Amino acid sequence: MSVIMKQCRQCEFTTAMFFYNLSGRDLIVEEQHYRSVGFFIGVLLTGVSIIFLNGLVLTAIVINxxxxxxxxxxxxxxxxxxxxVGISYLVITCLSGVWTSTVSTSQWFFRQGLIDTSLMASLMNLMAIALERQQTIFTMQLHSKMTNQRIILLIVAVWIMAILIGLSPVMGWNCLCDLSSCSETLPLFSRSYVLTISILSLLIMFIVVILYTCICVYxxxxxxRMTEHTSRDQSKGTVVSLMNTVLLILGCFxxxxxxxxxxxxxxGLHHVPQKLLVVExxxxxxxxCNSLVNPIIYTYRDQDVRTTFKCIFCCFCVAYQQRRSRPGGYDTVVMINEILMIVTLMSYF
Known part of the structure; x- marks a missing residue:
């Protein structure tokens, strides 16, 4: 028992590099991927696009x-x-490769916990949206009858579950005191934790696929049944449009x-090929990329969201043109007034 406690104390103050060496990971080879110009540009564009598109969706929902x-x-x-996800993706990518050798165990847990919590929250929120869509379509309603209080409770539950799952390694579900159980893809995590997360995520994915399949069949x-009351072409066009949307959602997901x-x-099953670790x-x-396509898939067929996007861009284009036409420059007071004008205008849509 004293040997195990001594090993725990030693591992707590060891850098993450120790665990990567233990798992047989070659960080020098992996660094070649991180330092390549193409990969760096791809990471930067992906992260910035995720932040911009989701920020735009959030702005549209708040002001309309x-x-x-x-x-x-x-x-x-x-x-x-x-x-x-976009923010944590940029953080974890910038601190990967040979930079991992300088990261302490606590910093590594923070970095990995941030991305794990964000991804798990996104995954569970996709399931919540699928449940809401299934309930709404089955009751033939334009909007769900769920109250705002229930929606808030659902959102809070999503975040609580995601945070608990993301912080489980920090709270003790790790391999700091049992080096033989360390994961290969996530060297500081216990293999049992990785296996649990993978099974839980696959279960959520299965539920989402089943829900959208039920929606299509329904x-x-x-x-x-409605073809005798409406034109066959109109009914067929509606079904084809819905099928295309669902297939696009499921395909990307x-x-x-x-x-x-x-x-x-x-x-988690201890059968991962070493070659896969290089392309991790x-x-x-x-x-x-799923967080990049989510705002596009879930909003591009929504007329209200598209109209709000157009108004946002038009308002900022008008403000920019007014700025360029002013000989005296563009002071802070004018900028604040224009932003307030835009928000006030959008609130009446």
Whole structure:
């Protein structure tokens, strides 16, 4: 027992490099990927695009009163989670590769906990949106009958679960005191934790796929019954449009998440090939891309959101033109007045 306690004290003050060497990871080889110009530009563009697009969605939902409904609250929460994914993705990428050798265990736990919490919150929020859509479509309502209080409780529950899962390694579910159980993809995490996370995430993915499949089947059967009351072309066009949207959602969702979850599952089962560890950064980038396409997929067919986007861009273009036409420059008071004018204008939509 005293030997184990001594080992725990030693590991607590060891840098993360010790655990990477223990797992057989070659950080010099991985650094070649991180330092490549193409990968750096891709990471920068991906991170900035995630932050910009989700920030735009969040702004539109806040300033447009017509978007103050349960579905849009969930969409706004998805934008917040994906915004956190973009920020944490940039942080974890900038502190990867050979920079890992200078990171302490506490810094590594903070870095990894940030991205894990954000990704888990985004994944669970996608499931919450699927549940809301299924309930709304099955009851043939334009907006869900869920009250604002229930939506807030659902959002709070999503974040509490995500934070608990993301902080579990910090609270003790790690391999600092049991080096034989260390993961290979996440060297400071226990293999049992990695396995649990992969199974839980795969379960959430399965639920999302089942929910959207049920929505497609229900709408298809409903459209066949309604063909005698409406034109066949109109009914067929509605079903095809819905099918395309659902297939796009599921296709991007499964494509982005499956490689990472399979890698974690193999790692948890202690069957991960060493060659996959070299491309771990690209697999993480693929998961982050889901946070990039989420605001596009969930908003591009929504007329109210598109109209709000256009108004935001038009208002800022007008403000920019007025700034350029002023000979006296552009002081802070004028800028604040214009922002207040834009917000006031959007609140009446």
């Amino acid at each position: 009163r017509r978007l103050h409904y349960p579905f849009y609250y969930l969409l706004g929460n998805l934008a917040v989670t994906d915004l956190c 709408v298809w059967k409903k459209s066949r 499964v494509l982005c998440w499956t490689p990472a979850l399979l890698l974690l599952l193999l790692d 950064s690209f697999i993480l980038t693929l998961v982050a």
